[in-house]
Structure formats: structure tokens, C-alpha cells
Amino acid sequence: MKFRLITLALMLAVSIASVAQEKKSGKSKKHDSAVAEKGLIKISVMYPFSEGKTFNMEYYETKHMPMVAGFLGTNLVKYTIEKGVASGIPNQPLPYMAIGTFYVKNLEEYQKAITPNRDAIRADFANYTNVAPMILVSEVVR
């Protein structure tokens, strides 16, 4: 009986420790994939600022970007949104009102995923902006 209870307590110890360990490596894996951006492809969708141009950040963040991200599947590593604040050069106008960026593993996969959905994506533009975006494809060097 004594031996059984000790064994039980030890089994409990091992199982608690292994659950914690599992959680830990789950976190750790997520961490690694989140920061290892080198070599990824970025698709930056940039909305130029000029007089009379508008941009609804709330709609962009809660509707448009999640919709496009949903088309990209596991090729999408992460996406980011930034709000233009100012030009970094004094007395120059704000270059962009907003930039949305998709970090993907493979450019061809991205294009394959976007092509059949291009009309839906473009049709949604009018819901948050009156400017046509510029798009840069780049590679993360560092």
C-alpha cells in the first residue's frame, strides 16, 4: 500500500512536469517561428496620402485584413498593420496613411491564393479608402 501510494505520487509528479514541459515547448516553437523572419517574402500594401484621401483603420483592421489573411492559409507566417504618422523628413508630407504587410513563405503560393480572390479584395477597398494602394514585394534580409 505504502509503495503504491508513493508510486502514484511520483506518477503525478511526472505527469504534471510533462504537461508543463509540453506547454513550454509549444510556446518555444511559436516564439521561434514568430521571430525567424529572415528569408521570408513581404507583400507590403501601401496607401499613399494626399489631400482628400481617406482611410478607415477600424474597418481595415477588423474586416479587410482578416479576410485577405484568410485566403493565405499556412503560407502566411504573420501580418502586420501600421498607421502613417508623419514623414521622417521635416516639411515633407506624410508618404503613406497606412501599410498592411503579409509575411509569407512562398511568393507563388501567395499569388495562387490571391488570384481567384482578387475581385473580392478590390471590391472591399471602397469600404475603407478612396485611394489605390501601391504594392511592394520584398525579401527579408535581416
Add this chain to the structure above:
Amino acid sequence: MKFRLITLALMLAVSIASVAQEKKSGKSKKHDSAVAEKGLIKISVMYPFSEGKTFNMEYYETKHMPMVAGFLGTNLVKYTIEKGVASGIPNQPLPYMAIGTFYVKNLEEYQKAITPNRDAIRADFANYTNVAPMILVSEVVR
């Protein structure tokens, strides 16, 4: 004696579990700080592409960016470098050859750090490019 041994085994269980837990939250904290970019200020230095313009990525990555990063101290959370590959819109020219981005906690601190070094930074441009960059200050929304 039986009771003591069981207590000992249970204490062992708790201590193994708590060590594992500690390791886990350590990782977790690191993970959070690495990806918690929301609210940070980005200074994106963008080098426009046009006919006859050049950019030496090796010099930029190994000399220029580390020099500027060195001026920013603990205000700098991270910096990234990307190489322009193409326009994301068919039949449009490449918008930018390269973009270097500083993620900082505080814009005023950034400006205070850069101002006394502006001449050194600008003088270094000629070592890697013949184009004047455009600079966007933005805020990370997501």
C-alpha cells in the same frame, strides 16, 4: 513513515512542476517581448527605385545600419532590412530597392539620438547608394 514518504513524493511532484512552470514562463516572457510590436514606432527608410539608381546591400547591412542602430541605445527594440524584389501590381516598376526599418519605443528619444549624428549618417549615403531615401514614421497597430 508511510505518511512521510508520501509527503516527500508529493513535495517532489510540486517542485518538479514548479521548475517546469518557471522555465515555461521565462520562455513565454521572452516570446511576448519579441513579438509585442503593437504600439511601437517604426521609422522606415525607403530607397526608391528608378533607372540608373544603385544600392549596395552588403555595405548597408554590414556598415550603415549597424552604425545608425548604435546611435539609438535601448530605445531601439529591433531593426530590419528588406530588399525590394518587384511591384505587386503587374507591369508596374519596382517601387523601392531597399527599406531599412527601426522599431523604437519613443519617437522623441529617436530624434534626440539622431540629430547630433545626422551629418555622419548622410555622409555615409554615398558609400552605398545614389538615391535620396523617403522616410515614413508610423505606429504599429497590429
